[in-house]
Amino acid sequence: MNIQPKRRAKIRKSKPPRADASRPLPSKGPPAVFLDRDGTICEEVGYVNHIDRIHVYPWAAEAIRKLNQAELPVIVVSNQSGVARGLFSEDLVKQANLKIAMELAAQDARLEAFYYCPHHPTAPLEEYRKDCRCRKPATGMMEEAARRFGLDLKSSYVIGDSYRDAQLAFNSGARSVLVMTGYGKGEYEHHRKSWPRMPDMMAENLLDAVEKILDGRARPSPHSHSRTKRKR
Ligand SMILES: [Mg+2]
Ligand SMILES: [Zn+2]
Numbered sequence: 033m034n035i036q037p038k039r040r041a042k043i044r045k046s047k048p049p050r051a052d053a054s055r056p057l058p059s060k061g062p063p064a065v066f067l068d069r070d071g072t073i074c075e076e077v078g079y080v081n082h083i084d085r086i087h088v089y090p091w092a093a094e095a096i097r098k099l100n101q102a103e104l105p106v107i108v109v110s111n112q113s114g115v116a117r118g119l120f121s122e123d124l125v126k127q128a129n130l131k132i133a134m135e136l137a138a139q140d141a142r143l144e145a146f147y148y149c150p151h152h153p154t155a156p157l158e159e160y161r162k163d164c165r166c167r168k169p170a171t172g173m174m175e176e177a178a179r180r181f182g183l184d185l186k187s188s189y190v191i192g193d194s195y196r197d198a199q200l201a202f203n204s205g206a207r208s209v210l211v212m213t214g215y216g217k218g219e220y221e222h223h224r225k226s227w228p229r230m231p232d233m234m235a236e237n238l239l240d241a242v243e244k245i246l247d248g249r250a251r252p253s254p255h256s257h258s259r260t261k262r263k264r
Pocket of ligand 2: 165166
């Protein structure tokens, strides 16, 4: 049996844009799968204002393990404006992320990194009041991960339960998968008529999303010319 050492996910806060934030993004490199946190990996409960409110979906570990096996880096990108709204501390976000990472690691599912945005443009807390580049659907967190891990965003995926996650994918050139957990079903049923662009894929939950992504990667894209269709 192949026993792999358990690695702890790196917990990091998305930093303000640095001097090198303008340097070009890697155009080559492996794709990654970016996951929303609340409503995608764990239950959407409004705001996670206590770590006891973290409930990882029972299928999440299997989904992430499959991505690990396919050697696709898995990176969490999460808006946590509850910090800026004064509902909970940034420390709680870190604790919650650590709890999720450890629960998944106990089931051999590995997350490469966590990024979160604690800001809000009209936040009551001045130190977090910011029209930042990291709040989804802005692409700051994905770009920081791309530079850090040498990822190609254009061949990457974003899985999330909000249309905002699909917009994040559109804005970064990645492909989007909307899951029906969390806010997904409600957003899809009640708001899709107003969406200027539909998500690239729909999925029941994170595991279904991962299976669709891996299945799509195994088969040639319907848009590419397959050998049998090529004109002679
Ligand atoms: Mg969500
Ligand atoms: Zn931010």
